[in-house]
Amino acid sequence: MKKDETIERHTIAVLVDNEAGVLARVIGLFSGRGYNIESLTVAEVDQAEHTSRITIVTVGTPMVIEQIKAQLDRLVPVHRVMDLTVEANSVEREMALVKVAGTGERRVEALRLADAFRARVIDTTHTSFIFEVTGAPTKIDAFIGLMRPLGLVDVSRTGVVAIARGPEAM
Amino acid sequence: MAQELTGAEIVIKALVDQGVDTIFGYPGGAVLPIYDALFQQNKIRHILVRHEQGAVHAAEGYARSTGKPGVVLVTSGPGATNAVTGLTDALMDSIPIVCLTGQVATHLIGSDAFQECDTVGITRHCTKHNWLVKSPQELTRVMHEAFYVATHGRPGPVVIDIPKDVQFQKGEYTGPQNVVHRTYRPKVKGDIEKIKQAVDLIANAKKPVFYTGGGIINSGTVASQLLREFVRLTGYPITSTLMGLGAYPASDKQWLGMLGMHGTFEANNAMHDCDVLINIGARFDDRVTGRLDAFAPHSKKIHVDIDASSINKNVRVDIGIIGDCAHVLEDMLRIWKSKARRPDKDALSAWWKQIEAWRARKSLSFKTNDDIIKPQQAIQRLYELSKHRETYITTEVGQHQMWAAQHFPFEQPNRWMTSGGLGTMGYGFPAAIGVQIAHPDALVIDIAGEASIQMCIQELSTAVQFMLPVKIFIINNEYMGMVRQWQELLHEGRYSHSYSDSLPDFVKLAEAYGATGIRASKPSELDDAIKRMIDVPGPVILDCVVDKFENCYPMIPSGAAHNEMILGDDAEGATVSEEGKMLV
């Protein structure tokens, strides 16, 4: 009983037919059944085949995670559901655009920290930078945390994308 | 060869090619082209209902009594929203329905046009799948896919939303054989290793019980036959959910009656004490399990279900087999026979001895008198006087529904249609119309409550128009009896708004529609009234005036375990736990 109550975080990849309403179906499933979405990303991955890949990061007990996968799998336009947290050794990345405004010492410090995070400057004015930073969500959290006292004004994050290691397709 | 047809013609042609002979519908502006195409053909019969909810329930009755999908045609906006209750009902009970809705023309979508609503948005949550068809080129594929999706895997309702311009425009038609769904491939064969493990577990059981459900019915009559064979071979006791009644014959000695909230004492105690629970085509619904942490606590559990998401959803099982009941039962039987399995005779006879002791409590008994008809008595008499016929029973929702399930035994599948998952008052009568359409010579009876019947009473006009001899058997207790019973149990008898005030005179109401009305108020009148109801040609309402305060027992109160049942003879002062009060 105890073990089943532990909350786990899973990254689930869903390959779907890119038909109208498919994203609404997936999101509706989560809201309708009270599941959590930590992040969700979607884009077409095969133009010829009209398939899209949705990456969902969710949290729940093992029983809930199992339910989520089964519920996703029974949606009619779903080709395949893969739990990247258990079925595969996988890599996860997220990207963020981070706008920092300021002048003087704070501006220099922001640049210096960005360098340490391998964040790129993709826009600059005399009073602001936009950084592009990529990595695991925790790295992005850390970067944003550091920028906060240095004049953080805006953040846009993509949410997690993930893929299994090794030569196989999903 | 592909043909060029208008969208409306494609719809009709696809229906014909899918073997559809009857549709239930109601016209409106956004489906006029389809109605025009209907007018110009004679292969499909259209049953004009009086409310779109009735159309879907009628299609459900048609589907559930035939095993074929039911087809509905309604207009946009209010036509579609009126269908929502029926669609949700079909989704909960896994009934294959193809519902065609009209939509405003494609260039008007999103403009809040007259009778526009976001039908695919609204019905996304109450269908298995739905489509908005934006061009006539897609229509033929979507039509055929819709039938495939509705009837394969776990069956369910689908909606095809067709804008009016698409109904007029021309597109290519191709037959169903040319359409293959891109993604949907439900699994029907169970994993053979797991089936072998299950057979081992079944064979070694000391206190087994079969718990079956609507999945057996949906799987087709073969599944019922295989179930009967397997259950008899094992000699094990069997119970079923509300939705599964009829899959196993109620007259058989291995049959324990229905289980769950209003199940029999023997069925529920067998569930509680069993060591191996064999769930085939049921879904561990809360009406069945009662308190989850006390559900069959000492058992190993096997679960066969075509829907993977049903397995381990409410109850953790030891062996989950994803597959169609008939396929899995066939494999189970084959493996049982080839390994020459024998049940443990001694253990089994001890188990049966225990079950017989529970059975001896006669948990369905009730006391009759000469003055007032008891509702259970009314249903028993109805059974006795109709059992020699080809009889189909539908119900509304409430006490009468549970009494029907308890006191009207079924020997065959597909003879019993009731709203189980959604519990929709108003289901039974239109469903009976659908059944009667499919079985014109059968005796079709809606066992109703005086409150429920008023929710779709307008369909009496449909029954009269199409000369459908459907019988409405009203168990009239002048209360929303099930609500009153819960108020008695949970709210110290404060009967808040559960009295059926200002009832119509049902006899006159029947007559006003051009049907026949009969009333029985005393036990001495009951048999004659029922006989007359059956013999009168055409639709009949029999208003059966019964005891107002009878409660439906046995009962597992919400939040209680299977071995904590309230029985009729010791119901006095029964209570519900604080936690139980939160549940419905």
Ligand SMILES: Cc1ncc(C[n+]2csc(CCOP(=O)(O)OP(=O)(O)O)c2C)c(N)n1
């Ligand atoms: C559409 C709908 N509204 C409300 C309910 C809640 N409800 C369940 S049973 C019931 C009372 C039914 O009364 P009646 O048809 O007279 O049946 P009885 O219980 O008296 O046999 C009600 C209101 C429901 N199941 N369906």
Ligand SMILES: [Mg+2]
């Ligand atoms: Mg009543």
